[in-house]
Amino acid sequence: MKLTMLGTGNALVSECYNTCFVLSENDEYFLVDGGGGNGILHQLKHVGMDWKDMRTIFVTHKHLDHIMGAVWMIRMICQHMSQGRYEGEATIYAHDEVIGLLRGMAENLLQKKQTKFLDERLHLVAVEDGETKTILGRATTFFDIHSTKAKQFGFCMDLGEGRKLTCCGDEPYNDSEKSYVENSTWLLHEAFCLYSQADIFSPYEKHHSTVKDACELAESMGAANLVLYHTEDRNLGRRKELYTEEGKNYYHGNLYVPEDLEVLAL
Template sequence: MKLTMLGTGNALVTECYNTCFVLSDGNDHFMVDGGGGMTVLHQLKYAGLDWRQMRTIFVTHKHIDHLLGIIWMMRMICQHMREGTYEGEATIYAHDEVIALLRDLAGKLLQKKELPFLDSRLHLIAVADGEEKTILGRKTTFFDIGSTKAKQYGFCMELGGGEKLTCCGDEPYNECEKQYAEHSTWLLHEAFCLHGQADLFHPYEKHHSTVKDAAELAESLGVKNLLLYHTEDKNIARRKELYTAEGRQYFHGNLFVPEDLEVIEL
């Protein structure tokens, strides 16, 4: 399996794209979030990924930097279904509030002749806290991260051999996630900024973490590989270097601070 970061930034970045990514196993793909607009199509193209092959999609929550790219994916899918240039079906998973919002936006924004493909070939499926699905041939459990802002779900995918990948969404870890995050082979966690720049970026006011916070968390949970995303972009030229240096002071596993379009072998 491999992970392709389509975007690595927070909601207001201009030097990179908003955080979203694709998990791939051969020709099977699992797309997580879509960023804030049609740039998701650009990112997929330049990552060497065919948007038509994004047949399974998960939307973590309703914030525009995660949701609006999905509207473009829905438009492309339904339009090409109507034109006869998209074969088969596709599925979008999310919690009930996001599914309801996607339905509402589709009804308002997509062409009427494209709407019949919703639920007939493009399936919008609400998942509950703790619900399991088989994705990329692996048991995947969706869970509520306990956000106090907008209802948000993460997921935990069993990789085989006792290994697992856990995505905690874009907010700091909560104890309700422990059964999924603890002893993860891969933990995907947000890190809004360097701890030394917290006074500049105010992560806690925005319900986010610093690199130090995320690194200490991963160390305490016995994580093997920690991947940091959803960052500020003012340090973009040296982000990997600076974030890695700070994180390694507190986390002794493998630390990844990817750039947009970077591919990581799992």
């Protein structure tokens, strides 16, 4: 299985794309979030992926930097279905509020000849807290991260042989997530900025973590591998170096600070 980071930035970045990624295995793909617009199509193209292969999509929450790219995916899928240039079906998972928003935007922004494929071939599926679906042939459990802002879900994927990948969304860890996060083989967690630059970026006011916070969490939870994303972009040129340097003081597992379009083998 591979993890391809299409975007690694927070909502207001301009030097990289908003956080979204693809898990892939055996020519199957799982797209998580879409970033803030049709840049999702550019990112997929430039990493060598065909947007038509994104047959399973998950949208964590309704913030613009996550949901708008998914709207563009809906448009592309439905438009090509209406033109007879898209074979088969596709599924978008999200909690009920996001599914309602996606359906409403599609029905209000797209043509009826396109939206007629909603539920017929493009399935908008609301998932509940603790509900498990099979994705990439793996048991994948969605969970409420209990956000203090917009309702948001993460997920935990069973990688087999006691291994698991846990995505905490784009907010700090909540104790309600412990059963999913603890002993993760791969933990995906946001890190808005360096702890040493918290006075510049004010992450706590935005309900986000610093590198130090995320690394201390991963250390305490026994995560073997930690991937940091959803960052600021003012340190982009040295982000990997700076974040790794700070993080290694608090976390002794394998720390990854990927760039946009970087691929990690899981």
